[in-house]
Amino acid sequence: MxxxxxxxxxxxxxxxxxxxxxxxxxxxxxxxxxxxxxxxxxxxxxxxxxxxxxxxxxxxxxxxxxxxxxxxxxxxxxxxxxxxxxxxxxxxxxxxxxxxxxxxxxxxxxxxxxxxxxxxxxxxxxxxxxxxxxxxxxxxxxxxxxxxxxxxxxxxxxxxxxxxxxxxxxxxxxxxxxxxxxxxxxxxxxxxxxxxxxxxxxxxxxxxxxxxxxxxxxRKSREVIEARIDTHIRYVQFLKSYLPGKDARYVFLSRAFKRSLGLLNAARRIGVTYFLSTWFRFIRSGVPIVSWRLITPSFVWEKITKTLPNMKRESRFYTGR
Known part of the structure; x- marks a missing residue:
């Protein structure tokens, strides 16, 4: 009923x-x-x-x-x-x-x-x-x-x-x-x-x-950041498994790439060892960290003028700073 x-x-x-x-x-x-x-x-x-x-x-x-x-x-x-x-x-x-x-x-x-x-x-x-x-x-x-x-x-x-x-x-x-x-x-x-x-x-x-x-x-504890990292990896792997490659790459560039940088910045605040372990974990899991577009001058300029100022805000979301 x-x-x-x-x-x-x-x-x-x-x-x-x-x-x-x-x-x-x-x-x-x-x-x-x-x-x-x-x-x-x-x-x-x-x-x-x-x-x-x-x-x-x-x-x-x-x-x-x-x-x-x-x-x-x-x-x-x-x-x-x-x-x-x-x-x-x-x-x-x-x-x-x-x-x-x-x-x-x-x-x-x-x-x-x-x-x-x-x-x-x-x-x-x-x-x-x-x-x-x-x-x-x-x-x-x-x-x-x-x-x-x-x-x-x-x-x-x-x-x-x-x-x-x-x-x-x-x-x-x-x-x-x-x-x-x-x-x-x-x-x-x-x-x-x-x-x-x-x-x-x-x-x-x-x-x-x-x-x-x-x-x-x-909150900025290591446990909170670790939970976010685990979820981010599963998120990326879901997109890779279920979305066509072109769609997945677009979402990676629009969201996952930015979130990866924010999480790496949060990991860096905890310590160099944790930052490096997170970096290699992302690489092993296929999480996008660097895009080929980063080598093009137009994209470098775009990131300098737009994205980089927002990275402070993105990392603040994960660390509370």
């Missing part, structure tokens, strides 16, 4: 109950919506009396023995009943009017609806940087709608938020998040992009990433 619920909002939570309440307050109660919060063994757990202010919230504990946002998202998927699923991080917010925007797509035939995200700093309210790459890709697709821009929509956008996904599509293809310390969403998004036949990009914005110190993307 088809579910009477239109939407399941899945939220992993760890040690930020006040921010969780802020997020929940941006999700209007509606009989067709369930909000699933999965706590990841927090020391600062949500207070039951505070959660009671949000009657549309269903609360679960992660008792699997495996920590991480990926595990919590998978638990949320096991309990979800909505025809559509949208993911959110506990320290972010939905923007005013988000429900009326997504509700327009509840009868859509597409499997995935992408929305252009934004980001802001919690302390100052200033515009952040976390949304820039994804927003740029989606806006480029809306403008050009060619094969290359579609490849980037399918294989560049890793973040789980700001996209509406049919739950039966998730279940049909057995899509689940990696239960790892970091980058749990990369392979979920990559397989989602590979399997989806029908998708739509909306120019509207429903979600804001809130930047703050102490969140996972700002």
């Amino acid at each position: 088809e579910s009477s619920l239109d939407l399941s909002v899945i939220i992993p939570h760890f040690d930020c109950p006040d921010l969780l309440y802020r997020l929940l307050s941006t999700i209007p109660p509606h009989p067709g919506v369930e909000v699933i919060v999965v706590d990841d063994n927090s020391e600062k757990k949500p207070d039951p009396s505070s959660l009671s202010r949000f009657p549309h919230v269903v609360y679960y504990e992660n008792t699997s023995g495996k920590k991480g946002a990926g595990t919590c998202r998978n638990i949320g998927l096991e309990h979800a009943k909505g025809r559509w699923v949208i993911f959110a991080d506990a320290d972010d917010i939905f923007l005013p009017g988000f429900y009326s925007i997504v509700a327009k797509y509840f009868t859509a035939e597409e499997e995935v609806i992408f929305f252009v995200p934004t980001s802001r700093y919690s302390d100052s309210g200033e515009l952040g940087f976390r949304h820039e790459a994804d927003a740029g890709i989606l806006l480029r697709y809306l403008k050009e709608r060619d094969h290359k821009s579609e490849l980037l929509v399918r294989y560049y956008i890793a973040a789980p938020w700001s996209k509406l996904i049919r739950r039966d599509f998730i279940e049909m293809h057995g899509l689940r998040f990696d239960e790892v310390l970091a980058s749990n969403d990369v392979m979920f998004a990559t397989k989602l992009g590979y399997h989806m036949k029908r998708f739509q990009v909306s120019p509207e914005t429903i979600y804001c990433v809130m930047l703050r110190h102490g969140s996972l993307v700002m």
Whole structure:
């Protein structure tokens, strides 16, 4: 029997109950919506009396023995009943009017609806940087709608938020998040992009990433970087296995090459030995580090004027610096 619920909002939570309440307050109660919060063994757990202010919230504990946002998202998927699923991080917010925007797509035939995200700093309210790459890709697709821009929509956008996904599509293809310390969403998004036949990009914005110190993307431990390196290798190997060579090379040049440099820079900050071991590991695994285009003068100039200033930002994503 088809579910009477239109939407399941899945939220992993760890040690930020006040921010969780802020997020929940941006999700209007509606009989067709369930909000699933999965706590990841927090020391600062949500207070039951505070959660009671949000009657549309269903609360679960992660008792699997495996920590991480990926595990919590998978638990949320096991309990979800909505025809559509949208993911959110506990320290972010939905923007005013988000429900009326997504509700327009509840009868859509597409499997995935992408929305252009934004980001802001919690302390100052200033515009952040976390949304820039994804927003740029989606806006480029809306403008050009060619094969290359579609490849980037399918294989560049890793973040789980700001996209509406049919739950039966998730279940049909057995899509689940990696239960790892970091980058749990990369392979979920990559397989989602590979399997989806029908998708739509909306120019509207429903979600804001809130930047703050102490969140996972700002952590710089060796364990976090190692998890990102492992996932990056699997990502590259998936593209090599399932995409035509020309498409794979384009995605490598657009995304994997840049991410390889960012991870190598993060490894360098840990130490020379770790940097060299990561370098040789990438080579053995076939991960692109150097492209033949680097020897052309036009590409060298392009990298000097555009890419190199962004490498500091890319490495900051992995190291928190």
